[in-house]
Amino acid sequence: MEVYTILSDAEALARWWPAVYLDVKEVEKGDLNSIGKKVKLFTKGWLPYTIRWDFEVIENIKPVTFTIKASGDLAGKGVWLLRQDGDFCNVSFDWRIEAEKRFLKTFSFILKPIFSANHKWAMKKGEESLKLELQRQQSVGLTGLSQVPSPPRPIFPHNFTNNKIL
Secondary structure, eight states, X not given: OHHHHHHHOGGGHHHHOTTTEEEEEEEEOOSXXXXXXXXXXXXXXSSSOEEEEEEEEEEEETTTEEEEEEEESEEEEEEEEEEEETTEEEEEEEEEEEEXXXXXXXXXXXXXXHHHHHHHHHHHHHHHHHHHHHHHHXXXXXXXXXXXXXXXXXXXXXXXXXXXXX
């Protein structure tokens, strides 16, 4: 349940997964089960470009799965599946999208392996950051947050002062 709670809190992504999520803004809450929840995102990987996209929660079965529909620079669907395995939680993300950003769309036929490696890097940083976030949440009141390292930061940091989601 802890992992589901962390992953489903969209606005916290920029705090605990900052290597990828530069800015996140929930624009609609959705119903009591989060169906219809809409979120605007500003993201990047290790390649020196950014992506603006939105998602809407279209399915949510707490605490085992939720499905998002993406639009903007990326369009398609992503399904998060969480399965408890003793003390561990196995997490998978089935991400089936098309690039809509002109640069990505234009060069995806030739650069697909590089874009795929970029996504794998982003998900690896997400796994590292998720483990750290779980440690942070479990250490509150015990040893203190100072014992948990900060999550990985973005590669190619640059000034995004005018690129916040408003």
